[in-house]
Amino acid sequence: MTKRFAIIGAGMSGILAGIKLKERGIADFTIHEKAARLGGTWRDNTYPGLSCDVPSHVYAYSFELKGDWSHRFSPGAEIQGYFEGVAQKYGLAPHFRFDSEIERAVFRDGRWHLTARDGTTDVADFVISATGVLHHPAWPDIAGLEDFAGARFHSARWDHSVALDGKRVGVIGTGSTAIQIVPAIVDRVARLTLFQRTPQWVLPLANPAYSEEEKAMFVASAERLRQSYDYWAARFIDTFARAVIGDREEMAKIEKACRDNLLDNVHDPALRALLTPDYRAACKRLIMSDTFYPAIQKPNACVIADGIERIEPAGVRTRDGTLHALDVLVLATGFDAHAFVRPMDVVGDGGRRLADAWSDANEAYRSVAVPGFPNFFMLVGPNSPIGNFSVIQISELQIDYILQLVDLVRSGRCQAVAPSTEATRRFNADLREAMKGTVWVSGCRSWYLDKNGNPALWPWSFDRFRDEMRAPDLADFALTA
Numbered sequence: 001m002t003k004r005f006a007i008i009g010a011g012m013s014g015i016l017a018g019i020k021l022k023e024r025g026i027a028d029f030t031i032h033e034k035a036a037r038l039g040g041t042w043r044d045n046t047y048p049g050l051s052c053d054v055p056s057h058v059y060a061y062s063f064e065l066k067g068d069w070s071h072r073f074s075p076g077a078e079i080q081g082y083f084e085g086v087a088q089k090y091g092l093a094p095h096f097r098f099d100s101e102i103e104r105a106v107f108r109d110g111r112w113h114l115t116a117r118d119g120t121t122d123v124a125d126f127v128i129s130a131t132g133v134l135h136h137p138a139w140p141d142i143a144g145l146e147d148f149a150g151a152r153f154h155s156a157r158w159d160h161s162v163a164l165d166g167k168r169v170g171v172i173g174t175g176s177t178a179i180q181i182v183p184a185i186v187d188r189v190a191r192l193t194l195f196q197r198t199p200q201w202v203l204p205l206a207n208p209a210y211s212e213e214e215k216a217m218f219v220a221s222a223e224r225l226r227q228s229y230d231y232w233a234a235r236f237i238d239t240f241a242r243a244v245i246g247d248r249e250e251m252a253k254i255e256k257a258c259r260d261n262l263l264d265n266v267h268d269p270a271l272r273a274l275l276t277p278d279y280r281a282a283c284k285r286l287i288m289s290d291t292f293y294p295a296i297q298k299p300n301a302c303v304i305a306d307g308i309e310r311i312e313p314a315g316v317r318t319r320d321g322t323l324h325a326l327d328v329l330v331l332a333t334g335f336d337a338h339a340f341v342r343p344m345d346v347v348g349d350g351g352r353r354l355a356d357a358w359s360d361a362n363e364a365y366r367s368v369a370v371p372g373f374p375n376f377f378m379l380v381g382p383n384s385p386i387g388n389f390s391v392i393q394i395s396e397l398q399i400d401y402i403l404q405l406v407d408l409v410r411s412g413r414c415q416a417v418a419p420s421t422e423a424t425r426r427f428n429a430d431l432r433e434a435m436k437g438t439v440w441v442s443g444c445r446s447w448y449l450d451k452n453g454n455p456a457l458w459p460w461s462f463d464r465f466r467d468e469m470r471a472p473d474l475a476d477f478a479l480t481a
Contacts, residue, residue: 003410005029006114006124008102008344011040013379013395014130015083016061018092020399030122031092032114034101038087040132042080045177047158047330049184050076051207053176053288054390057218057225058232061086062396067218067225073207073288106347107374110415126406128399129341129378133386136336138447140172142311148329149313155181155332162328166190170316170324172308173332174200175447179287181332183295192301193324195308195316198445199274201258201281204265205288233393237462241388244282245459246437255281265293274305279444285387337447338362338456340381348373349418361452363428365419365476366468368398374416374480375409377402383431385458385465387440387448397469405472414479423476434459 005026007017010033021029037043052059056069059079064086070078087093101117105127114122137154139145145152151162155177168191171178178194179202186192210218218225243250258281266272275296296303306318315326340362346354352372357363362382364370369377379395379402380386386394405417432454435441440448440455448455458465 002028003125003406004123005126005128006102006105006112006122007031007128007130008105008341009033009040009130009132010035010038010087010096010098011042011130011132011135012083012392013132013399014038014040014128015087015090015092016392016395017128017130017379017399018095019061019086019090020403022090022092024403029095030097030124031095032100032102032116032122033096033098034117036098038096038098039080039083041134041156042076042083044135044156045076045158046160047155047177047181047184047332049180049182051180052076052079054236055232057228058236058390059392060229061392062229064089065222065225065229067220068215069210070215071207071209073205102344104345104347105376107349107376112375125409126375127377128402129376129381130395131341131344133337133340133380133384134335136339136342137331138334138336140331140333142172142308144311147313148311148315148326150315150327150329152329153331155330156335164188164328167327168315168325169193169328169330170195170326171330171332172316173334174198175332175334176285176287177334178332179289179292181330182301183289183291186295186298186301190300192298193316193326194296194301194303195318195324196274196303196305197307198284199277199305200284200287201255201277202261202292203254203258203281203286203288204261204290206290233390236389240282240286241385241462244388244439245434245461246439251280251282251439254286258286261293266297268297271297271303274303277444280439280442282439283442283444284446285448334447338450341378346373346376348376361428361450361454362456363424365424365427366401367458368402369405369419371419371421371424371478374418375406376418377405382456383428383458385462387455387457389462389465394465397466401469401472405477408474408479414481416480417477418480419476420478423473431459 007014010031014031051073056074060066102114103117104115106113112124112127137156153159165188169189170193172195174196306320309317309319316324349372364382367381367384379398438459
């Protein structure tokens, strides 16, 4: 039975979905992308020092490993190039519709009717939302932000036309992005001022370059490359992924490594005190860097933790009354990680709006579907394990699960499929209970937490996630004839 698909988003998950549809012999699909090219977060983020915090050999599709990564943790431009190359290799070019931001998706007469910002439309039997998590920049609510007279931009919208050499540069934020930017630019600028609201725990992981001999070996030997993939995947699963959900022994190792890094590598007691968090390691997304502490201790760098009162034309005034004069202001203030498919207006069966269904909290069935929204699926939806594992592994497991549900319709067993309300409530109740044993609720403020203080993460093991994604329990679904 021929069915049409609409994939929303041409980042990692959207590309994956297109490849998997083609593997099943499905050619009638369009990948709608709001931007002018593919790549998602790796297209949008181009700031100095950008790299992935997942090892290169495991941050790749399991069926399309890459042996010639330049570093253990890949630079952003290389990752963007990887996805562009994969999309070309698998013949996805005819399926992309760029500059096609879907504003509205309505389920009517058994099909999804999509409307883009430019007024164009599409009709599909299935929608696969691959809109990602970290793509809506979070702009800080600081008085006078628009008044700054110098260059000002968000880290995810880096303005490469702005010269940094010899300039006084301020960076607001101390998350993973800022910790990568600071070492990358500190030797170029006259003065670097890092405005810190909350200090971060930093795990001292080196990012060595692969030698030409190593790259040649991985390119020549698919077996060695697969062994490296398996090794790094197991390292994550058996250490960090266990620690964050309650393995005290593994967490103790992480906490000790972070404390030792701070004590051994930040020499000034006053600066060390400023950089010492008052919460547990990994409560926020753990930062991995062996270059940040040396960079922030250079003579032309400083940390300001007095709190920002307002932005003025000449710079940033802190609550102690000091004006920090700047030429360039970088907002490394992260993203709205809880938007998911928003601002797209999704209207399901009987006129039910997803915005209303999620008015109190973003709740999905096993992260991939929502009751009342037939044949609508999400990759990396609410409570996906984005704080535990490689997001590519997550998406691969989710798309295989989703396509098993799709096959129920394609085979003629039903016309539409959606999870039941009861099964979704049960799953989310179990989530909230299990979350009590995780580090994410141990007493910090992080982008993991929604407005109710609930982490939008996965509180169980990787084995459980893999097992639950192996095959749908059809007792939890409503199949519409």
